[in-house]
Amino acid sequence: MSADITQKLYYCSDHVLLEKTETGYSIPPLKSVPDWLNTNQSVYPLGQYQNTAFEVIEVSGPKELPLPYHWVALRLALEAVFPEGFGLLVRAHQVLHWDKNHRYCGHCGTPTQKNTTGFEKQCPSCHLLFYPRISPSIIVLIRKDNEVLLARKADFLPNVYGLIAGFVEVGESLEQTVEREVSEEVGLEVKNIQYFDSQPWPFPDSLMIAFTADYASGEINLRDGELESAGWYRADNLPGLPRSSISISRKLIESFIEKQTD
Numbered sequence: 001m002s003a004d005i006t007q008k009l010y011y012c013s014d015h016v017l018l019e020k021t022e023t024g025y026s027i028p029p030l031k032s033v034p035d036w037l038n039t040n041q042s043v044y045p046l047g048q049y050q051n052t053a054f055e056v057i058e059v060s061g062p063k064e065l066p067l068p069y070h071w072v073a074l075r076l077a078l079e080a081v082f083p084e085g086f087g088l089l090v091r092a093h094q095v096l097h098w099d100k101n102h103r104y105c106g107h108c109g110t111p112t113q114k115n116t117t118g119f120e121k122q123c124p125s126c127h128l129l130f131y132p133r134i135s136p137s138i139i140v141l142i143r144k145d146n147e148v149l150l151a152r153k154a155d156f157l158p159n160v161y162g163l164i165a166g167f168v169e170v171g172e173s174l175e176q177t178v179e180r181e182v183s184e185e186v187g188l189e190v191k192n193i194q195y196f197d198s199q200p201w202p203f204p205d206s207l208m209i210a211f212t213a214d215y216a217s218g219e220i221n222l223r224d225g226e227l228e229s230a231g232w233y234r235a236d237n238l239p240g241l242p243r244s245s246i247s248i249s250r251k252l253i254e255s256f257i258e259k260q261t262d
């Protein structure tokens with residue numbers, strides 16, 4: 001697609017307009033959607049994504065769509081367009097979220113203005129600049145011999161277990177965050193912390209940075225009360241896992257299973 005055509009994405013209350021096709025959902029082609037979607041709505045440029053210019057249009061209020069279009073909840077939409085459109089939908093969501101939540105200058109209280117270049121807002125009074133917020137978080141898979149540490153919070157679906165994760169605190173390196181979160185949540189020490197992969201995650205504005213690590217010392221102790229239970233599991237005896245196939249948590253656990261069954 002030529003770079004001078006701007007492709008449009010439509011959002012409405014954390015839902016994305018997608019077209020239902022024979023194989024699932026996809027982002028509809030330009031100009032195929034009803035005209036009323038383009039009138040009197042808020043438009044936000046998203047810049048280039050994979051050599052195509054995009055903008056997101058925020059549609060106010062729920063409106064009936066003619067088939068084959070549907071408003072699809074963001075989490076389902078992310079799965080539907082994964083992997084090609086994943087980063088684009090995350091970007092659109094986070095820019096809208098940021099725009100709504102940074103309407104005033106944090107320094108002097110003047111309403112901010114959008115700059116036309118990039119994702120940038122500026123205070124017209126004191127000229128302070130604001131950018132979309134990205135919150136780095138770590139997630140870590142901890143191995144002990146042929147077992148993996150899995151844990152669950154009380155609000156997880158029944159019998160679903162995941163990995164240790166948490167937000168990076170001010171002044172920390174990523175490795176220090178891994179050590180602190182593991183210590184706080186399960187009372188263990190880890191070694192051999194290795195980078196695995198990363199992924200943006202728009203609930204609400206995370207950048208997940210994934211690691212693997214080896215158990216070093218300690219007994220499982222749910223210190224800070226954030227977890228309901230935690231334990232060591234072999235690849236052939238796992239509890240329920242995160243359902244979403246697009247989460248980096250799932251990818252880490254699948255990588256562990258593959259290595260055990262090689």
Ligand SMILES: [Zn+2]
Pocket residue numbers: 105106107108109110123124125126127128
């Ligand atoms: Zn200001």
